Amino acid sequence: MTEFYDQVKERLIRYAKVDTQSSNASDTVPTTMKQFDLARMLRDELIETGAQNVWLDEDKCVVYGILPSNLEEGKGTSIGYVAHMDTAPDASGTNVKPWVYENYQGGDIVLNEELKIVMKVEDFPNLNNYLGQDLILTDGTTLLGGDDKASIASIMTMVQYYQEHPEVKHGLIAIAFTPDEEVGGLARDLDLARFGSPIAYTLDGDYLGYYEDETFNASAARITIKGRSVHTGTAKGIMINAVDIAAEFMNLLPKFEKPQYTEGREGFFHVISCNATCENAVIDLIIRDHDAIQFDHREAYIRKCTESLQNIYGKEMVSCEIKETYRNLKEVIDKVPFMIDYLKEAISACGIEPKSLAFRGGTDGSALSHRGLPSPNLSAGYENAHGRFEYVPIQSMEKNVEILIKLNELYALRND
Numbered sequence: 001m002t003e004f005y006d007q008v009k010e011r012l013i014r015y016a017k018v019d020t021q022s023s024n025a026s027d028t029v030p031t032t033m034k035q036f037d038l039a040r041m042l043r044d045e046l047i048e049t050g051a052q053n054v055w056l057d058e059d060k061c062v063v064y065g066i067l068p069s070n071l072e073e074g075k076g077t078s079i080g081y082v083a084h085m086d087t088a089p090d091a092s093g094t095n096v097k098p099w100v101y102e103n104y105q106g107g108d109i110v111l112n113e114e115l116k117i118v119m120k121v122e123d124f125p126n127l128n129n130y131l132g133q134d135l136i137l138t139d140g141t142t143l144l145g146g147d148d149k150a151s152i153a154s155i156m157t158m159v160q161y162y163q164e165h166p167e168v169k170h171g172l173i174a175i176a177f178t179p180d181e182e183v184g185g186l187a188r189d190l191d192l193a194r195f196g197s198p199i200a201y202t203l204d205g206d207y208l209g210y211y212e213d214e215t216f217n218a219s220a221a222r223i224t225i226k227g228r229s230v231h232t233g234t235a236k237g238i239m240i241n242a243v244d245i246a247a248e249f250m251n252l253l254p255k256f257e258k259p260q261y262t263e264g265r266e267g268f269f270h271v272i273s274c275n276a277t278c279e280n281a282v283i284d285l286i287i288r289d290h291d292a293i294q295f296d297h298r299e300a301y302i303r304k305c306t307e308s309l310q311n312i313y314g315k316e317m318v319s320c321e322i323k324e325t326y327r328n329l330k331e332v333i334d335k336v337p338f339m340i341d342y343l344k345e346a347i348s349a350c351g352i353e354p355k356s357l358a359f360r361g362g363t364d365g366s367a368l369s370h371r372g373l374p375s376p377n378l379s380a381g382y383e384n385a386h387g388r389f390e391y392v393p394i395q396s397m398e399k400n401v402e403i404l405i406k407l408n409e410l411y412a413l414r415n416d
Protein backbone atom coordinates (compact mmCIF):
# COMPACT_ATOMS: atom_id res chain seq x y z
CA MET A 1 0.00 0.00 0.00
CA THR A 2 1.32 3.42 -0.95
CA GLU A 3 0.62 6.88 0.45
CA PHE A 4 -1.89 7.20 -2.43
CA TYR A 5 -4.20 4.37 -1.40
CA ASP A 6 -6.51 6.25 0.95
CA GLN A 7 -6.56 9.32 -1.27
CA VAL A 8 -7.60 7.63 -4.51
CA LYS A 9 -10.18 5.57 -2.66
CA GLU A 10 -11.73 8.50 -0.82
CA ARG A 11 -11.71 10.63 -3.96
CA LEU A 12 -13.38 8.13 -6.28
CA ILE A 13 -16.10 7.41 -3.71
CA ARG A 14 -16.74 11.12 -3.23
CA TYR A 15 -16.78 11.95 -6.98
CA ALA A 16 -18.91 8.90 -7.82
CA LYS A 17 -21.67 10.16 -5.52
CA VAL A 18 -22.03 13.34 -7.61
CA ASP A 19 -24.51 12.69 -10.44
CA THR A 20 -22.85 13.90 -13.65
CA GLN A 21 -24.73 11.92 -16.28
CA SER A 22 -24.64 13.60 -19.68
CA SER A 23 -27.51 13.47 -22.17
CA ASN A 24 -27.87 12.72 -25.86
CA ALA A 25 -31.22 14.45 -25.95
CA SER A 26 -30.00 17.89 -24.91
CA ASP A 27 -28.64 20.76 -27.00
CA THR A 28 -27.29 22.79 -24.09
CA VAL A 29 -23.61 23.26 -23.18
CA PRO A 30 -22.87 21.21 -21.18
CA THR A 31 -25.68 18.77 -22.01
CA THR A 32 -26.66 18.58 -18.32
CA MET A 33 -26.11 21.37 -15.78
CA LYS A 34 -25.45 18.88 -12.97
CA GLN A 35 -21.96 18.35 -14.38
CA PHE A 36 -21.17 21.75 -12.85
CA ASP A 37 -21.57 20.18 -9.38
CA LEU A 38 -18.45 18.11 -9.88
CA ALA A 39 -16.69 20.87 -11.85
CA ARG A 40 -17.02 23.28 -8.89
CA MET A 41 -15.85 20.61 -6.47
CA LEU A 42 -12.76 19.95 -8.61
CA ARG A 43 -12.01 23.64 -9.07
CA ASP A 44 -12.00 24.12 -5.27
CA GLU A 45 -9.93 21.01 -4.75
CA LEU A 46 -7.33 22.09 -7.33
CA ILE A 47 -6.98 25.39 -5.51
CA GLU A 48 -6.65 23.63 -2.12
CA THR A 49 -3.99 21.26 -3.43
CA GLY A 50 -1.83 24.09 -4.70
CA ALA A 51 -2.55 24.13 -8.45
CA GLN A 52 -2.16 27.52 -10.15
CA ASN A 53 -4.24 29.40 -12.76
CA VAL A 54 -7.23 27.36 -11.64
CA TRP A 55 -10.31 28.33 -13.62
CA LEU A 56 -13.76 26.97 -14.25
CA ASP A 57 -15.26 28.06 -17.55
CA GLU A 58 -18.77 28.91 -16.39
CA ASP A 59 -20.12 28.74 -19.94
CA LYS A 60 -18.53 25.52 -21.16
CA CYS A 61 -18.00 23.63 -17.89
CA VAL A 62 -14.30 22.94 -18.35
CA VAL A 63 -11.96 23.03 -15.34
CA TYR A 64 -8.34 24.11 -15.83
CA GLY A 65 -5.27 24.22 -13.63
CA ILE A 66 -1.49 23.96 -13.90
CA LEU A 67 1.43 22.99 -11.74
CA PRO A 68 4.17 25.39 -12.78
CA SER A 69 7.58 23.93 -13.52
CA ASN A 70 10.01 23.91 -10.62
CA LEU A 71 12.97 23.15 -12.90
CA GLU A 72 15.66 25.57 -13.93
CA GLU A 73 14.41 27.92 -16.62
CA GLY A 74 14.46 26.36 -20.08
CA LYS A 75 14.64 22.79 -18.77
CA GLY A 76 12.10 20.02 -19.16
CA THR A 77 9.08 19.57 -21.43
CA SER A 78 5.50 20.50 -20.56
CA ILE A 79 2.89 17.77 -20.32
CA GLY A 80 -0.84 17.71 -19.71
CA TYR A 81 -3.60 15.37 -18.52
CA VAL A 82 -7.25 15.42 -19.57
CA ALA A 83 -10.13 13.42 -18.07
CA HIS A 84 -13.90 13.72 -18.41
CA MET A 85 -16.38 14.43 -15.64
CA ASP A 86 -19.62 13.07 -17.13
CA THR A 87 -20.96 9.52 -16.94
CA ALA A 88 -22.66 7.55 -19.70
CA PRO A 89 -26.40 7.89 -20.37
CA ASP A 90 -26.56 4.06 -20.70
CA ALA A 91 -27.12 3.49 -16.98
CA SER A 92 -28.37 5.60 -14.11
CA GLY A 93 -25.90 7.88 -12.37
CA THR A 94 -28.35 9.04 -9.70
CA ASN A 95 -27.84 8.08 -6.08
CA VAL A 96 -24.66 6.06 -6.69
CA LYS A 97 -23.70 4.12 -3.54
CA PRO A 98 -20.10 3.02 -3.91
CA TRP A 99 -18.75 0.45 -1.47
CA VAL A 100 -15.43 -1.35 -1.03
CA TYR A 101 -14.89 -5.12 -1.19
CA GLU A 102 -11.52 -5.60 0.49
CA ASN A 103 -9.12 -8.38 -0.40
CA TYR A 104 -11.24 -10.02 -3.10
CA GLN A 105 -10.49 -13.74 -3.17
CA GLY A 106 -12.44 -14.75 -6.27
CA GLY A 107 -16.03 -15.89 -6.68
CA ASP A 108 -19.31 -14.11 -7.39
CA ILE A 109 -19.98 -10.80 -5.66
CA VAL A 110 -23.37 -9.94 -4.20
CA LEU A 111 -23.90 -6.30 -5.10
CA ASN A 112 -27.37 -6.02 -3.66
CA GLU A 113 -28.78 -8.57 -1.26
CA GLU A 114 -32.27 -7.13 -1.23
CA LEU A 115 -32.65 -7.00 -5.01
CA LYS A 116 -30.58 -10.17 -5.46
CA ILE A 117 -28.12 -8.55 -7.86
CA VAL A 118 -24.98 -10.62 -8.21
CA MET A 119 -21.88 -10.02 -10.32
CA LYS A 120 -20.91 -13.47 -11.58
CA VAL A 121 -17.37 -14.46 -12.53
CA GLU A 122 -18.95 -16.45 -15.35
CA ASP A 123 -20.28 -13.22 -16.89
CA PHE A 124 -17.33 -11.02 -15.91
CA PRO A 125 -14.17 -13.17 -15.99
CA ASN A 126 -12.05 -9.99 -15.72
CA LEU A 127 -12.70 -10.30 -11.95
CA ASN A 128 -10.07 -13.03 -11.92
CA ASN A 129 -7.39 -10.43 -12.69
CA TYR A 130 -7.90 -8.74 -9.34
CA LEU A 131 -7.47 -11.46 -6.73
CA GLY A 132 -6.21 -10.02 -3.45
CA GLN A 133 -7.19 -6.48 -4.48
CA ASP A 134 -9.75 -4.04 -3.12
CA LEU A 135 -12.65 -3.28 -5.44
CA ILE A 136 -14.92 -0.23 -5.44
CA LEU A 137 -18.35 -1.48 -6.53
CA THR A 138 -21.92 -0.28 -7.03
CA ASP A 139 -25.10 -1.50 -5.33
CA GLY A 140 -26.16 -2.97 -8.67
CA THR A 141 -28.73 -0.28 -9.47
CA THR A 142 -26.49 2.41 -11.03
CA LEU A 143 -23.20 2.65 -12.82
CA LEU A 144 -20.17 3.60 -10.73
CA GLY A 145 -18.73 6.37 -12.89
CA GLY A 146 -15.18 5.09 -12.51
CA ASP A 147 -15.30 5.98 -16.21
CA ASP A 148 -13.82 8.49 -15.91
CA LYS A 149 -13.74 9.55 -12.27
CA ALA A 150 -11.06 6.96 -11.49
CA SER A 151 -8.78 9.09 -13.70
CA ILE A 152 -9.78 12.28 -11.97
CA ALA A 153 -9.01 10.63 -8.61
CA SER A 154 -5.54 9.63 -9.84
CA ILE A 155 -4.78 13.04 -11.36
CA MET A 156 -5.91 14.91 -8.22
CA THR A 157 -3.84 12.59 -6.04
CA MET A 158 -0.83 13.33 -8.24
CA VAL A 159 -1.43 17.06 -7.72
CA GLN A 160 -1.54 16.56 -3.95
CA TYR A 161 1.68 14.55 -4.11
CA TYR A 162 3.54 17.54 -5.56
CA GLN A 163 2.02 19.80 -2.92
CA GLU A 164 3.34 17.50 -0.20
CA HIS A 165 6.69 16.95 -1.93
CA PRO A 166 7.86 20.32 -3.26
CA GLU A 167 11.38 18.90 -3.51
CA VAL A 168 10.32 16.58 -6.36
CA LYS A 169 11.27 18.19 -9.66
CA HIS A 170 8.84 18.39 -12.58
CA GLY A 171 8.18 20.51 -15.66
CA LEU A 172 4.91 22.33 -16.27
CA ILE A 173 1.92 20.02 -15.79
CA ALA A 174 -1.40 21.16 -17.28
CA ILE A 175 -4.71 19.65 -16.17
CA ALA A 176 -8.21 19.85 -17.63
CA PHE A 177 -11.49 18.18 -16.73
CA THR A 178 -14.09 18.22 -19.51
CA PRO A 179 -17.84 17.52 -19.82
CA ASP A 180 -19.89 15.40 -22.23
CA GLU A 181 -17.33 12.87 -23.44
CA GLU A 182 -19.94 10.13 -23.33
CA VAL A 183 -22.23 11.96 -25.75
CA GLY A 184 -19.64 12.77 -28.39
CA GLY A 185 -18.42 16.05 -26.89
CA LEU A 186 -14.88 15.31 -28.15
CA ALA A 187 -13.49 17.90 -25.70
CA ARG A 188 -14.69 20.50 -28.21
CA ASP A 189 -14.73 23.27 -25.62
CA LEU A 190 -11.26 22.68 -24.25
CA ASP A 191 -9.44 25.96 -24.91
CA LEU A 192 -5.99 24.86 -26.08
CA ALA A 193 -4.44 28.28 -25.48
CA ARG A 194 -5.61 28.26 -21.89
CA PHE A 195 -4.66 24.63 -21.31
CA GLY A 196 -0.96 25.50 -21.17
CA SER A 197 0.77 22.42 -22.60
CA PRO A 198 1.27 21.63 -26.31
CA ILE A 199 0.94 17.87 -25.69
CA ALA A 200 -1.23 15.79 -23.35
CA TYR A 201 -2.54 12.39 -22.43
CA THR A 202 -6.23 11.69 -22.04
CA LEU A 203 -6.92 9.17 -19.27
CA ASP A 204 -9.96 7.22 -20.34
CA GLY A 205 -9.00 3.66 -21.24
CA ASP A 206 -10.22 0.73 -19.18
CA TYR A 207 -7.85 -1.71 -17.44
CA LEU A 208 -4.49 -0.77 -15.92
CA GLY A 209 -1.53 -0.63 -18.29
CA TYR A 210 -3.66 -0.34 -21.42
CA TYR A 211 -3.14 2.58 -23.78
CA GLU A 212 -4.40 3.72 -27.18
CA ASP A 213 -2.42 5.42 -29.90
CA GLU A 214 -4.69 4.40 -32.76
CA THR A 215 -8.42 4.98 -33.27
CA PHE A 216 -10.88 4.79 -36.13
CA ASN A 217 -11.39 7.47 -38.75
CA ALA A 218 -15.05 8.23 -38.44
CA SER A 219 -17.79 9.98 -40.34
CA ALA A 220 -21.56 10.03 -40.45
CA ALA A 221 -23.59 9.98 -43.67
CA ARG A 222 -27.23 10.90 -44.20
CA ILE A 223 -28.98 9.71 -47.34
CA THR A 224 -32.20 11.54 -48.11
CA ILE A 225 -34.61 9.98 -50.60
CA LYS A 226 -37.71 11.53 -52.10
CA GLY A 227 -40.58 9.43 -53.38
CA ARG A 228 -43.89 10.15 -55.08
CA SER A 229 -46.95 8.90 -53.28
CA VAL A 230 -50.25 8.40 -55.07
CA HIS A 231 -53.28 6.20 -54.45
CA THR A 232 -52.18 2.59 -54.68
CA GLY A 233 -55.14 1.80 -56.93
CA THR A 234 -53.92 4.13 -59.64
CA ALA A 235 -50.21 3.99 -58.93
CA LYS A 236 -49.02 2.15 -61.99
CA GLY A 237 -46.25 4.06 -63.73
CA ILE A 238 -46.63 7.01 -61.37
CA MET A 239 -45.69 6.03 -57.82
CA ILE A 240 -42.07 6.14 -56.70
CA ASN A 241 -41.71 4.39 -53.34
CA ALA A 242 -38.90 5.88 -51.23
CA VAL A 243 -39.00 2.74 -49.03
CA ASP A 244 -37.93 0.63 -52.00
CA ILE A 245 -35.14 3.02 -52.95
CA ALA A 246 -33.90 3.03 -49.37
CA ALA A 247 -33.81 -0.77 -49.39
CA GLU A 248 -31.96 -0.67 -52.70
CA PHE A 249 -29.38 1.67 -51.21
CA MET A 250 -28.85 -0.53 -48.15
CA ASN A 251 -28.46 -3.60 -50.36
CA LEU A 252 -25.56 -1.90 -52.12
CA LEU A 253 -23.58 -1.89 -48.84
CA PRO A 254 -21.09 -4.77 -48.70
CA LYS A 255 -22.79 -7.51 -46.73
CA PHE A 256 -19.87 -8.50 -44.52
CA GLU A 257 -18.44 -5.05 -43.90
CA LYS A 258 -20.64 -4.44 -40.91
CA PRO A 259 -19.79 -4.24 -37.19
CA GLN A 260 -21.12 -7.73 -36.53
CA TYR A 261 -18.73 -9.26 -39.08
CA THR A 262 -15.56 -7.23 -38.45
CA GLU A 263 -12.77 -6.99 -35.87
CA GLY A 264 -9.19 -5.75 -35.46
CA ARG A 265 -8.39 -3.21 -38.16
CA GLU A 266 -11.32 -4.11 -40.41
CA GLY A 267 -13.51 -1.13 -41.21
CA PHE A 268 -17.27 -1.07 -41.70
CA PHE A 269 -20.49 0.69 -42.68
CA HIS A 270 -23.23 0.68 -40.08
CA VAL A 271 -26.82 1.75 -40.71
CA ILE A 272 -27.96 3.39 -37.48
CA SER A 273 -31.49 4.06 -38.63
CA CYS A 274 -33.75 4.07 -41.63
CA ASN A 275 -37.01 5.97 -41.46
CA ALA A 276 -39.02 5.47 -44.59
CA THR A 277 -42.47 6.11 -46.06
CA CYS A 278 -43.50 6.09 -49.67
CA GLU A 279 -42.97 9.85 -49.85
CA ASN A 280 -39.68 10.21 -47.89
CA ALA A 281 -36.81 8.14 -46.56
CA VAL A 282 -33.79 9.04 -44.46
CA ILE A 283 -30.94 6.62 -43.85
CA ASP A 284 -28.36 7.50 -41.20
CA LEU A 285 -25.19 5.49 -41.31
CA ILE A 286 -21.70 5.69 -39.90
CA ILE A 287 -18.42 4.91 -41.66
CA ARG A 288 -15.38 3.62 -39.78
CA ASP A 289 -11.85 2.60 -40.79
CA HIS A 290 -8.41 2.79 -39.18
CA ASP A 291 -6.72 3.19 -42.56
CA ALA A 292 -7.05 6.70 -44.00
CA ILE A 293 -7.02 5.57 -47.65
CA GLN A 294 -9.57 2.82 -47.07
CA PHE A 295 -11.65 5.32 -45.17
CA ASP A 296 -11.63 7.73 -48.12
CA HIS A 297 -12.65 4.83 -50.37
CA ARG A 298 -15.56 4.07 -48.07
CA GLU A 299 -16.81 7.64 -48.22
CA ALA A 300 -16.38 7.61 -52.00
CA TYR A 301 -18.35 4.38 -52.18
CA ILE A 302 -21.32 5.96 -50.39
CA ARG A 303 -21.26 8.83 -52.88
CA LYS A 304 -21.09 6.35 -55.75
CA CYS A 305 -24.10 4.43 -54.45
CA THR A 306 -25.98 7.72 -54.25
CA GLU A 307 -25.00 8.57 -57.83
CA SER A 308 -26.07 5.23 -59.20
CA LEU A 309 -29.53 5.68 -57.66
CA GLN A 310 -29.65 9.25 -58.96
CA ASN A 311 -29.00 7.85 -62.44
CA ILE A 312 -32.03 5.59 -62.10
CA TYR A 313 -34.51 7.85 -60.27
CA GLY A 314 -33.28 11.37 -61.03
CA LYS A 315 -30.68 13.61 -59.43
CA GLU A 316 -33.14 15.48 -57.24
CA MET A 317 -34.61 12.26 -55.77
CA VAL A 318 -31.56 11.02 -53.83
CA SER A 319 -28.96 13.06 -51.96
CA CYS A 320 -26.13 12.35 -49.59
CA GLU A 321 -24.37 14.38 -46.94
CA ILE A 322 -21.22 13.14 -45.20
CA LYS A 323 -19.78 14.76 -42.07
CA GLU A 324 -16.46 13.91 -40.44
CA THR A 325 -16.76 12.88 -36.79
CA TYR A 326 -13.09 12.33 -35.87
CA ARG A 327 -9.84 11.18 -37.45
CA ASN A 328 -7.41 8.46 -36.42
CA LEU A 329 -5.22 9.51 -33.52
CA LYS A 330 -2.27 7.71 -35.09
CA GLU A 331 -1.76 10.21 -37.92
CA VAL A 332 -0.81 12.77 -35.28
CA ILE A 333 0.84 10.53 -32.68
CA ASP A 334 3.24 9.11 -35.28
CA LYS A 335 4.82 12.58 -35.39
CA VAL A 336 5.53 12.53 -31.63
CA PRO A 337 6.70 8.93 -31.10
CA PHE A 338 8.40 9.84 -27.81
CA MET A 339 4.94 10.20 -26.24
CA ILE A 340 4.34 6.47 -26.66
CA ASP A 341 7.94 5.55 -25.75
CA TYR A 342 7.62 7.49 -22.49
CA LEU A 343 4.23 6.04 -21.78
CA LYS A 344 5.49 2.47 -22.19
CA GLU A 345 8.57 3.26 -20.13
CA ALA A 346 6.48 4.74 -17.32
CA ILE A 347 4.03 1.82 -17.28
CA SER A 348 6.87 -0.75 -17.30
CA ALA A 349 8.76 1.12 -14.58
CA CYS A 350 5.72 0.62 -12.34
CA GLY A 351 5.87 -3.13 -12.86
CA ILE A 352 2.98 -3.34 -15.35
CA GLU A 353 3.11 -4.70 -18.87
CA PRO A 354 2.04 -1.98 -21.35
CA LYS A 355 -0.70 -3.22 -23.69
CA SER A 356 -2.27 -1.63 -26.72
CA LEU A 357 -4.87 -2.43 -29.37
CA ALA A 358 -6.06 -0.56 -32.44
CA PHE A 359 -9.10 0.92 -30.71
CA ARG A 360 -12.39 0.34 -32.54
CA GLY A 361 -13.82 3.67 -31.56
CA GLY A 362 -12.70 7.21 -30.97
CA THR A 363 -11.48 9.13 -27.96
CA ASP A 364 -11.56 12.79 -27.04
CA GLY A 365 -7.86 12.49 -27.81
CA SER A 366 -8.59 11.72 -31.50
CA ALA A 367 -10.33 15.07 -31.84
CA LEU A 368 -7.86 16.95 -29.64
CA SER A 369 -4.91 15.53 -31.59
CA HIS A 370 -6.31 16.78 -34.89
CA ARG A 371 -6.98 20.16 -33.32
CA GLY A 372 -3.28 20.41 -32.48
CA LEU A 373 -2.98 18.82 -29.04
CA PRO A 374 -1.42 15.35 -29.57
CA SER A 375 -3.20 13.17 -26.98
CA PRO A 376 -2.73 9.40 -26.72
CA ASN A 377 -5.11 7.71 -24.31
CA LEU A 378 -4.00 6.06 -21.09
CA SER A 379 -6.08 3.71 -18.95
CA ALA A 380 -8.20 4.91 -16.07
CA GLY A 381 -8.40 1.52 -14.36
CA TYR A 382 -12.15 0.87 -14.59
CA GLU A 383 -13.85 -2.35 -15.69
CA ASN A 384 -17.36 -3.01 -17.13
CA ALA A 385 -17.94 0.70 -17.79
CA HIS A 386 -21.35 2.14 -18.70
CA GLY A 387 -23.28 -0.39 -16.65
CA ARG A 388 -24.37 -1.53 -13.22
CA PHE A 389 -21.47 -3.99 -12.94
CA GLU A 390 -18.80 -1.35 -13.27
CA TYR A 391 -16.00 -1.51 -10.72
CA VAL A 392 -12.55 -0.07 -10.05
CA PRO A 393 -9.72 -1.81 -8.19
CA ILE A 394 -8.18 0.72 -5.81
CA GLN A 395 -4.75 -0.71 -6.64
CA SER A 396 -5.22 0.24 -10.32
CA MET A 397 -5.77 3.90 -9.41
CA GLU A 398 -2.83 3.77 -7.04
CA LYS A 399 -0.61 2.47 -9.83
CA ASN A 400 -1.92 5.11 -12.20
CA VAL A 401 -0.73 7.82 -9.82
CA GLU A 402 2.70 6.20 -9.86
CA ILE A 403 2.63 6.02 -13.67
CA LEU A 404 1.78 9.73 -13.91
CA ILE A 405 4.58 10.67 -11.53
CA LYS A 406 7.02 8.54 -13.53
CA LEU A 407 5.84 10.17 -16.77
CA ASN A 408 6.38 13.61 -15.27
CA GLU A 409 9.88 12.54 -14.28
CA LEU A 410 10.64 11.53 -17.89
CA TYR A 411 9.26 14.80 -19.25
CA ALA A 412 11.31 16.74 -16.70
CA LEU A 413 14.44 15.18 -18.19
CA ARG A 414 13.47 15.90 -21.78
CA ASN A 415 14.84 19.15 -23.20
CA ASP A 416 13.60 20.19 -26.61
Ligand SMILES: [Zn+2]
Nearest residue numbers: 147148181204
Ligand atom coordinates in the same frame (compact mmCIF):
# COMPACT_ATOMS: atom_id res chain seq x y z
ZN1 LIG B 1 -14.85 7.53 -20.55
